[in-house]
Amino acid sequence: MRFLVYLFACCCSLSTLAWERKGLTISGSIQSDMLVPQHDSGTGAKKTGDFLNNTYFDLMLQSKYIDAGTRFEFLEYPLPGFEKDFEGWGVPNLWLKGKLGKVELTAGSFYEQFGSGFILRTYEERSLGIDNSLFGGRVVVKPMKGVTLKALSGVQRRYWNWNESLISGADAEVGIEEFIPSLQKSGTNVMLGGSWVNKYEKSDEKIYVSPVYRLRIPKFVNAWDVRLNFSRGPWSVLGEYAQKSDDPSYANEYIYRKGSAAMISGSYSGKGLSVLLQAKRSENMSFKSTNDVSKAIGISSAINHLPAFTQDQTYALAALYPYATQLADGEWAYQAELGYNFKKKTPLGGRYGMNVKANLSYVRAIDRQFHEGDDLVAKTNGYTSKFFKWGDQTYYRSFDLTLTRKLSKAFKLSLMYVNQQYNQLVVEGHGGTVHTNIYIADGKYQFSPKVTLRGELQYLTTKQDQGDWAYGLLELSLAPHWMFTVSDMWNSGETNLHYYQGLVTYNVGQHRIQAGYGRTRAGYNCSGGVCRYVPASRGFTLSYNYNF
Amino acid sequence: MFKRYTYLIISGICLLLASCDHIAEFERLIYEKPEPAQRIVLLEDFTGQRCTNCPKATEVIEQLQETYDEALVAVGIHGGPLAFAGNARVVGLKTDIGDEYYNHWNLEYQPVGLVNRRTPINYPEWAAAVKEELAKPAPLSLDGTATIEDNTITIHIKAYGTDGTAQGKLQVWLLEDGIKTLQLMPDGSANQEYIHNHVFRTAINGTWGEDFSIKEGETVERTMTQALESVWNREQLSVVAFVYNNQGVQQAAKIKVK
Numbered sequence: 001m002r003f004l005v006y007l008f009a010c011c012c013s014l015s016t017l018a019w020e021r022k023g024l025t026i027s028g029s030i031q032s033d034m035l036v037p038q039h040d041s042g043t044g045a046k047k048t049g050d051f052l053n054n055t056y057f058d059l060m061l062q063s064k065y066i067d068a069g070t071r072f073e074f075l076e077y078p079l080p081g082f083e084k085d086f087e088g089w090g091v092p093n094l095w096l097k098g099k100l101g102k103v104e105l106t107a108g109s110f111y112e113q114f115g116s117g118f119i120l121r122t123y124e125e126r127s128l129g130i131d132n133s134l135f136g137g138r139v140v141v142k143p144m145k146g147v148t149l150k151a152l153s154g155v156q157r158r159y160w161n162w163n164e165s166l167i168s169g170a171d172a173e174v175g176i177e178e179f180i181p182s183l184q185k186s187g188t189n190v191m192l193g194g195s196w197v198n199k200y201e202k203s204d205e206k207i208y209v210s211p212v213y214r215l216r217i218p219k220f221v222n223a224w225d226v227r228l229n230f231s232r233g234p235w236s237v238l239g240e241y242a243q244k245s246d247d248p249s250y251a252n253e254y255i256y257r258k259g260s261a262a263m264i265s266g267s268y269s270g271k272g273l274s275v276l277l278q279a280k281r282s283e284n285m286s287f288k289s290t291n292d293v294s295k296a297i298g299i300s301s302a303i304n305h306l307p308a309f310t311q312d313q314t315y316a317l318a319a320l321y322p323y324a325t326q327l328a329d330g331e332w333a334y335q336a337e338l339g340y341n342f343k344k345k346t347p348l349g350g351r352y353g354m355n356v357k358a359n360l361s362y363v364r365a366i367d368r369q370f371h372e373g374d375d376l377v378a379k380t381n382g383y384t385s386k387f388f389k390w391g392d393q394t395y396y397r398s399f400d401l402t403l404t405r406k407l408s409k410a411f412k413l414s415l416m417y418v419n420q421q422y423n424q425l426v427v428e429g430h431g432g433t434v435h436t437n438i439y440i441a442d443g444k445y446q447f448s449p450k451v452t453l454r455g456e457l458q459y460l461t462t463k464q465d466q467g468d469w470a471y472g473l474l475e476l477s478l479a480p481h482w483m484f485t486v487s488d489m490w491n492s493g494e495t496n497l498h499y500y501q502g503l504v505t506y507n508v509g510q511h512r513i514q515a516g517y518g519r520t521r522a523g524y525n526c527s528g529g530v531c532r533y534v535p536a537s538r539g540f541t542l543s544y545n546y547n548f
Numbered sequence: 549m550f551k552r553y554t555y556l557i558i559s560g561i562c563l564l565l566a567s568c569d570h571i572a573e574f575e576r577l578i579y580e581k582p583e584p585a586q587r588i589v590l591l592e593d594f595t596g597q598r599c600t601n602c603p604k605a606t607e608v609i610e611q612l613q614e615t616y617d618e619a620l621v622a623v624g625i626h627g628g629p630l631a632f633a634g635n636a637r638v639v640g641l642k643t644d645i646g647d648e649y650y651n652h653w654n655l656e657y658q659p660v661g662l663v664n665r666r667t668p669i670n671y672p673e674w675a676a677a678v679k680e681e682l683a684k685p686a687p688l689s690l691d692g693t694a695t696i697e698d699n700t701i702t703i704h705i706k707a708y709g710t711d712g713t714a715q716g717k718l719q720v721w722l723l724e725d726g727i728k729t730l731q732l733m734p735d736g737s738a739n740q741e742y743i744h745n746h747v748f749r750t751a752i753n754g755t756w757g758e759d760f761s762i763k764e765g766e767t768v769e770r771t772m773t774q775a776l777e778s779v780w781n782r783e784q785l786s787v788v789a790f791v792y793n794n795q796g797v798q799q800a801a802k803i804k805v806k
Contacts, residue, residue, distance in 0.1 A: 083656065084654060205673070206673070206675075206676035207672050207673070208672070209577065210611055211582060211611055211612050211614075211616070211675050212579060212581065212615065213577045213578065213579060213580070214577070214676075215576060215577065216571055216575055216576055216578055218570075218571055245570070246571065256571065293669065293673055294669065294670065298656075376577060377574070380573075380577070381573070425600070425736040429599075429600055430630070430732065
């Protein structure tokens with residue numbers, strides 16, 4: 001309770017603080033998610049404390065030449081499912097940025113991504129408990145139009161500590177069209193990029209492959225990346241290749257083998273039609289900033305990130321079996337997406353038009369032929385792999401079809417069908433292959449400019465895992481302030497459990513408060529192919545967001 | 549201008565070359581002599597029949613036992629989320645005490661182990677930890693007998709103080725070897741013929757043992773009994789006794805039940 005009063009007092013004082021004067025801007029945000037947990041014998045949810053909450057307070061000062069920022073985090077009694085080291089509170093992020101003409105210098109905490117993130121991506125994803133920011137220095141130089149050069153060095157944040165390894169890197173991107181006038185005239189953009197990242201770690205970790213043989217772990221791990229992006233009018237093509245030097249780790253079972261990632265992505269977007277085609281092959285690309293096994297397990301300490309090439313589902317049942325990128329084992333991943341807008345007043349478009357979207361994702365194991373026998377040295381080579389050959393296992397396959405159509409001036413309907421094949425063993429470490437068919441209807445009726453009612457009906461059928469699921473949701477919006485939501489997710493296939501939830505949301509100005517009560521199921525919460533296991537919970541929830 | 553960029557690029561290449569750390573095949577392994585045992589080391593392996601990586605940890609234990617023989621006492625504690633309680637068709641090895649231990653040590657994943665009750669560590673780190681513990685002299689030695697009569701196991705533990713004073717708890721457990729039942733394997737397959745060894749069955753003198761103290765030159769003896777359960781194979785039983793305190797396990801012993 002004392003915490004709530006303190007939070008409210010902070011907000012009141014901050015609302016008077018947001019100002020802009022003499023070229024200095026102060027801005028920031030507060031996010032606080034709270035849970036009063038209850039024991040639930042049905043779901044196995046545990047009462048892990050009296051009051052749990054994750055609170056973040058960001059503050060940023062901006063001026064013409066200097067920016068500065070900091071973040072206060074209170075995670076001493078965190079929401080369920082985060083790793084134990086996540087607990088704590090303090091000011092983990094602090095930074096100062098100087099902007100001097102073509103040069104930008106940052107000291108302190110910073111986030112960075114080179115290319116698609118194959119060799120470096122530091123980011124914050126609060127729902128997963130990820131903040132792998134670097135603490136050190138970065139310089140960004142734009143010596144001429146179309147050229148961006150970056151260099152950085154720092155240690156990586158792991159919850160309330162920094163890992164001991166030093167991460168350094170450089171990146172260059174050149175817009176070729178700036179140097180070839182004919183390309184510019186034809187509206188063609190060609191971007192050539194290259195990056196390098198180095199990890200230096202003098203590890204004390206002693207890893208034995210047998211009781212009498214210890215591994216010599218490299219102190220340096222290097223990774224590089226090249227990419228070419230071509231775009232003209234509605235067309236765009238990106239090709240990227242990255243490689244990482246020998247990096248024996250817990251994730252790859254201590255093999256001395258180069259890692260690699262290759263991707264090609266093409267898209268078209270114009271005149272109501274959008275097409276995306278992507279293919280990616282990766283192997284042995286788990287790249288962590290620590291050799292300490294206990295710290296490297298889980299989702300922390302990642303230096304890089306490989307996108308999942310699968311649809312990030314937002315509907316509850318479609319998101320029940322989400323895919324997580326297999327960085328260490330590698331994968332062949334393909335994705336095709338097609339979107340088309342049928343125009344108004346056409347036979348298929350009807351009076352208000354219709355949007356059709358289809359997505360096909362397929363993720364397959366790569367070929368890996370492991371060295372057999374008892375030769376310990378041969379075993380450290382790991383395996384051989386033919387580049388284009390698939391492995392035996394399908395990791396994930398999904399086909400989605402979504403139709404969105406306005407049926408009357410007040411009523412809009414979306415219908416979605418999803419067919420999934422999910423390798424639960426590979427993603428979660430247990431179970432087998434789960435095949436699902438999911439049917440979703442989402443309707444929105446606008447009674448008046450201020451009153452809208454939205455409803456969802458979803459059904460998932462499967463013969464595996466926990467069998468069938470049904471889901472229903474009703475959401476009443478009373479603009480501009482109120483929203484009332486009730487939902488229930490019912491496992492009709494095995495447990496007969498209901499995961500009910502009721503939420504009231506109030507928006508005023510830059511403030512958003514949401515209070516509710518409900519049950520959540522145990523499962524995986526994923527974002528961009530990175531997943532966190534969240535145990536079942538039940539209780540009262542309160543969320544507060546404020547931007548100033 | 550160009551000169552400056554050339555210097556910059558050359559410096560970058562030099563830096564890149566300096567940071568290369570290729571380890572040739574013949575340099576990857578470093579031989580280290582097995583550690584002469586100053587004491588018997590206890591390895592608590594928190595395992596589960598639904599844990600696909602757990603057979604890899606068991607392989608590490610087998611290798612360590614081959615090298616260190618009786619100087620290493622391993623116990624497979626089936627507890628935590630991946631342990632299996634069993635059903636009408638499949639024998640489960642999970643115990644409530646195993647769950648209690650798993651939760652007590654704040655474990656987050658499996659397989660994970662405690663070597664002489666130090667920090668929880670993963671199986672690639674066990675060999676190093678076992679070596680380190682073996683090198684430490686023990687303040688006492690443990691021995692004993694365990695015999696079955698009329699469906700009761702009588703355990704007699706004898707401790708000798710060898711160095712200073714040791715204070716803490718004496719814990720006595722019952723283990724069973726050679727249990728053939730389900731284990732999920734690293735490739736995801738379900739192996740119904742898997743042989744589980746050194747499986748924790750029960751804590752004979754309470755979940756956390758009993759108070760214990762011994763001085764140098766002193767002999768302390770304890771006797772306790774345990775009723776035999778019908779599911780246990782009397783031919784495959786053994787008793788593990790160990791003394792532990794806040795500094796970890798001080799000494800351990802494994803005694804075959806006869």
